[in-house]
Amino acid sequence: MKAAVMVGYNKPLEIQDVELAEPKANEVLVKMSATGVCHSDLNALNDESTPIPTILGHEGAGIVAAIGPNVTKVKVGDKVALSWVPYCGTCEFCITGAVQLCESAFGPMFNGTLLDGTSRLSKDGQLIYHNSLLSTFAEYTVVPELSCVKLPDEMPLAQASLIGCGVATGFGAAVNAAKVTPGSTVAVFGIGGVGINAIQGARISGASKIIACDVKESNLEIAKKFGATHTINVSKEDAETALKDLTGGYGVHFAIDCSGHTRATEDAWRGMRKGGTLVVVGAFNPALALNIPAGGFHRVGKVIKGSFYGDTQPYRDFPRIAQLYLDGQFMLDELVLDRIQLDNINSAFDSFHDCNCVNVGRSVIEFKSVFEEKPDDDKILIVS
Incomplete structure (x- = not known):
């Protein structure tokens, strides 16, 4: 798949062909439809603690393409928004409802891995790190099930991609x-x-x-x-x-x-x-x-x-925001400042340095529809 890879601090992202392994237990493969470019992505690009190479991106939406063992909250074909705040679901904070305060999952997040301490990303045998357990600047991503929130079928995915970060916060x-x-x-x-x-x-x-x-x-x-x-x-x-x-x-x-x-x-x-x-x-x-x-x-x-994270509980708040939008009560269309392709991602980063650029909203990367080959040579169109 194509992905925008961070290859150095304060350097432009490089569009590369990378490999993505299949999801393991409690993980979901998502075909990305759209992802916002957030100022926090620029912070990560400038942060020397960010492991290199890594695929950035932490707010996005797409369609479930495959699920690993034990996944029960989503199924193939579901529209989902992704939550960048990781949580384990079993610690003291999670079981009392304050999932945004979970500490158990932040070690893997800071280390650039998924929850089991390993990566699904690589290029020519070299490991590539994850960002916020999501890495949405890629055509596909493998994420924890608890980062994947089902949305109504009628929800447009460019707008949905913004829910998981600034909107929810x-x-x-x-x-x-x-x-x-x-x-x-x-x-x-x-x-x-x-x-x-x-x-x-x-x-x-x-x-x-x-x-x-x-x-x-x-x-x-x-x-x-x-x-x-x-x-x-x-x-x-x-x-x-x-x-x-x-x-x-x-x-x-x-x-x-x-x-x-x-x-x-x-x-x-x-x-x-x-x-x-x-x-x-x-x-x-x-x-x-x-x-x-x-x-x-x-x-x-x-x-x-x-x-x-605005004391957000993703499984409660993401669907609520989506429904408010569909009911005409929440403005998301106006937050999509422009729609670009992955190849143009660095232009979105450049705009952060322009004080005259509008910063009330996001540049949204939209991914083209792709065909996947099945073993029997049938083709399935996954619509973004």
Whole structure:
């Protein structure tokens, strides 16, 4: 199969012909139909801890082409979205429902293997590593069954490919982590691929005011199309003052920080009312400090919590988001910024370095339909 292979740090991906072994027990072979190119893929490309060579890509959708022994959740022909957060299904966190906090599967993920510690990818006998147990920048992929979530048959796969990363994280930050309530006020800091979906989650939850906070005017305008009722350019206005002005002097009930900047988290805290909840989903630079006022901390009753992957439970949340889209309540079409072929993948990476490029959405790689030869020479068309 063809795949985009990371051959070095900060180097363009190379389109190569690679080999993919069949799925083992509890694994699924997926014919990729579409995959988004996420900024986290660029982070992996620039990260010297990423094993080389590897096939990147961690958000995608496709059709089940084969299943290994013991697989029961999907069957051949199912449309599936892939979850990049691995979980074992048996540890303390998994059995209590907090699958996003599973630690057991992260060792294999960081080592670039599947859950059993081995790889299904190779080229001319040389091992190639997996990325986030998915490696979606390829025509086919073998993934753990627990990474494979069945979707409705009518779900278009370019849109479905986005569900498993920024969409689920942003939606989950509002719905699962913050638990936004009807009639409440919500501020979202950082209007990118995650923040725009936090806005959607707040809208679907029935918030009365949704205030988008960013430094980029174009992103603030886009936010209005997804449900923001008000916007604040935090490079021009004091966020605390502006939020309180919009909420009768009290501050917002909920704040969701998707920016990854501690300054934004501090602004969100100050702009939130007593008893409010602040959810942080952006990844901080560990060299920075987060300064929350200590004086009177216990008196304000505020909650601050980190949320990994939007507290998402893929088997619950992916189908829900897909159905909301099919019902016309969740905007996914608008998040597909452009559709490209695998050969053009490096152009998508180049766009991350252009500050004028729209970053509220994804470039989506679509794979062409392919024919597979069966032993009896019949041909099966797998439609992407």
